[in-house]
Amino acid sequence: MKSVIFLLAGSLAMSAQAAMPAELLGGYAAAAGAGFKADAARGAAFYAKAFGVSAKMPSCASCHTDSPSQPGRHVVTDKAIKPLAPAANPERFSDPAKVEKWFKRNCSEVVGRECTAAEKADFIAFVTGGR
Amino acid sequence: MKKLLLFLACLPLGAFADDLRPLRDAPPAFQAECGSCHIAFPPQLLAADDWRQVMRTLDKHYGDNAGLDEKTRQALEDFLVRHAGKAAKVGASLTNMGTAPRLTQTAWFQRKHREVSSADWRHAKVKTPANCAACHTKAAEGSYREREIVMPDGRRWED
Numbered sequence: 436m437k438s439v440i441f442l443l444a445g446s447l448a449m450s451a452q453a454a455m456p457a458e459l460l461g462g463y464a465a466a467a468g469a470g471f472k473a474d475a476a477r478g479a480a481f482y483a484k485a486f487g488v489s490a491k492m493p494s495c496a497s498c499h500t501d502s503p504s505q506p507g508r509h510v511v512t513d514k515a516i517k518p519l520a521p522a523a524n525p526e527r528f529s530d531p532a533k534v535e536k537w538f539k540r541n542c543s544e545v546v547g548r549e550c551t552a553a554e555k556a557d558f559i560a561f562v563t564g565g566r
Numbered sequence: 567m568k569k570l571l572l573f574l575a576c577l578p579l580g581a582f583a584d585d586l587r588p589l590r591d592a593p594p595a596f597q598a599e600c601g602s603c604h605i606a607f608p609p610q611l612l613a614a615d616d617w618r619q620v621m622r623t624l625d626k627h628y629g630d631n632a633g634l635d636e637k638t639r640q641a642l643e644d645f646l647v648r649h650a651g652k653a654a655k656v657g658a659s660l661t662n663m664g665t666a667p668r669l670t671q672t673a674w675f676q677r678k679h680r681e682v683s684s685a686d687w688r689h690a691k692v693k694t695p696a697n698c699a700a701c702h703t704k705a706a707e708g709s710y711r712e713r714e715i716v717m718p719d720g721r722r723w724e725d
Contacts, residue, residue, distance in 0.1 A: 511629070512604040513693040513700065543631060 456521050456528035460559040466552035473553075478561025481554055488547035495545060503562040519562050528559060586610060588708040589649055593641045599634060600642065605698055605706050607669055609649035613657040616667035617646040628666060670695040689718035 464473045482503070485493040491510050492498060499507040503519035518524040528534055542550040550558070586608040600606040609617065621643040625633045634642070653660065656674045658667035669675060679695075686692070691700055698705035701723070704714045715723035 509603055511694065513691070513697045514602075514604055540631065 456559055456563045459528055459531060459534060460556050460563070462531075463552045463556035463559065467556055468553075471553055471556070473556040473560040475557070475560040475564070478557035478559070481557060482561055486546050489544055492545055495541070497545075521563055528563070586708050586710055589645075591645065591648075593638075593645055595634075595638045595642060596645060599632075599638065603630065603632075604696060607696075607698075608708060609646045610651045611656055611669040611675070612646075612650060612667055612672070613653040613655075613659065614647045614650040615653065616656075616658045616669075617650050618643065619659070619667055621646065623666065668696070686717055686719075691718040 460473055464471055482495045482499075483501070487493055497510050498516055499505075499519050504523040506518050507516035508514065509516060517526070519527055521527045521529075538550055538555055542548065542554075588606075589609070592606075597606055612620070620627075621639060624639065625631050650656075651674070656669070656672040658669065658672050661673060662668060662671050686701075687695060689700075693700070698710070700718055701715050702710050703716050704711070712723060717723060
């Protein structure tokens, strides 16, 4: 009986985690306004765009590499960065507070301002492969 | 004999010099907030006043805004100060007047690394002297043993 409960709890936790990036995306998309639809291609362009605000880290790709499913490296400290894509790293986009914290910090540094809800929705659509 | 071993096992780790293993009383935020962009540097590597200065100026943290909510900031400062090194040994403020304290510029750090060549420091894989893990392969786990050192060009460190 116990093992059934564990199994059940385990699968519930897994499904909750799997649903998280989609839930986050949905939340940002709703905040972006009526009629907005997240677009992975727009997210990809945003990810690759050189904003030119920071000399050392002009774009997301500066540290996260050209592909979010690859591990990256911090361009200043060289610290290893785990992949952004939940498919490669299930921890990603599973904790809303953490997601907000890093959007805030990295957008300020790279984009030069906070990102909009629409940009965040597109970004998640891109790193999750549009799923 | 058994008693002696037991006694040795009970000696506090801090009794040994330069032990930089992770501290058990680290607040939960220590790894998450101090170990995301760089490894969570051991508190022993800076003196208390230098840590206070670092934690007072988080909005201008070596070119980055690393600002925190006050409760987390205070908990981290208390932890860092609690385990800070002696100023005579790792006091960056003594060697680095008027600028942000850097644990790579303390007398202790410089002495420990005096045999490292400038070519090694300049190696593309190093980027910054604060990149402990460039050579100390287990730095992320807080282990800095000599035998774990692999220089950026792949050679083993030999004394």
